[in-house]
Amino acid sequence: MQKSAYEIYNELEKLDLLKDSPKFWWPNAGTFEVVVGAVLTQNTTWRNVEKSLKNLEGFLALDAFVTLHEDVLKIKIKPSGFYNQKAPRLLQLSHNIKDTFGTFENFQKSVSRDWLLEQKGIGEESADAILCYACFRPEMVVDSYTKRVLKEYGIVFRRYSEYKYFLESDLKKHFSQEALFFAFAKFHGMIVEYSKKKSVLKPLH
DNA sequence: GGCCAGGTGTAAA
DNA sequence: TTTACACATGGC
Numbered sequence: 001m002q003k004s005a006y007e008i009y010n011e012l013e014k015l016d017l018l019k020d021s022p023k024f025w026w027p028n029a030g031t032f033e034v035v036v037g038a039v040l041t042q043n044t045t046w047r048n049v050e051k052s053l054k055n056l057e058g059f060l061a062l063d064a065f066v067t068l069h070e071d072v073l074k075i076k077i078k079p080s081g082f083y084n085q086k087a088p089r090l091l092q093l094s095h096n097i098k099d100t101f102g103t104f105e106n107f108q109k110s111v112s113r114d115w116l117l118e119q120k121g122i123g124e125e126s127a128d129a130i131l132c133y134a135c136f137r138p139e140m141v142v143d144s145y146t147k148r149v150l151k152e153y154g155i156v157f158r159r160y161s162e163y164k165y166f167l168e169s170d171l172k173k174h175f176s177q178e179a180l181f182f183a184f185a186k187f188h189g190m191i192v193e194y195s196k197k198k199s200v201l202k203p204l205h
Numbered sequence: 206g207g208c209c210a211g212g213t214g215t216a217a218a
Numbered sequence: 219t220t221t222a223c224a225c226a227t228g229g230c
Contacts, residue, residue: 039212041211043209043211043226044212044226045227046211078227080227082226084225085224089213143211144212192211
């Protein structure tokens with residue numbers, strides 16, 4: 001019998017996986033830094049992203065970030081890899097945020113998933129990460145950890161949208177609209193922490 | 206030394 | 219629509 005998303009949520013919650021994590025799991029949730037981190041972590045370990053974020057100290061607000069020159073940015077984000085494509089994409093995205101929304105606060109309030117997906121370098125996962133952890137929207141992030149954990153439960157889909165629907169639709173039945181953002185933010189956080197913890201005990205493969 | 210990580214864009218079948 | 223490949227560093 002296949003478990004529902006809510007049943008998996010409750011199982012993970014019992015493990016107290018987020019006790020050492022920030023309030024909304026993603027470091028500095030609700031800030032522009034999440035936008036930068038979401039792009040930098042693409043196919044990259046968070047450990048390497050942290051090195052880049054440290055190099056970017058003082059530039060992790062929208063207005064400061066757009067003053068960076070591309071070649072300088074490339075050097076700063078070198079530790080998180082793919083810097084030749086991530087640097088121009090991050091700068092373009094930041095300028096588009098400024099041109100379209102004016103401020104980061106207005107971006108948080110007004111941006112849509114479709115607008116994010118039009119940006120070069122933002123795919124479905126990055127869009128959802130930004131919406132959830134930078135904008136506090138009720139959007140569930142699906143990443144490789146999510147697929148790995150669900151696979152253990154015998155749940156496998158083909159498309160990103162199928163994973164997202166499986167997780168979101170069931171939780172929507174059990175949480176109020178106001179509680180949904182926190183439930184999604186927590187759920188994804190628990191999935192990642194569970195997956196990380198497990199791989200220490202027993203490497204997959 | 207080889208494999209892989211909190212993906213995405215592009216080109217070709 | 220699906221598959222294949224480039225992109226790059228650092229940890230194990």
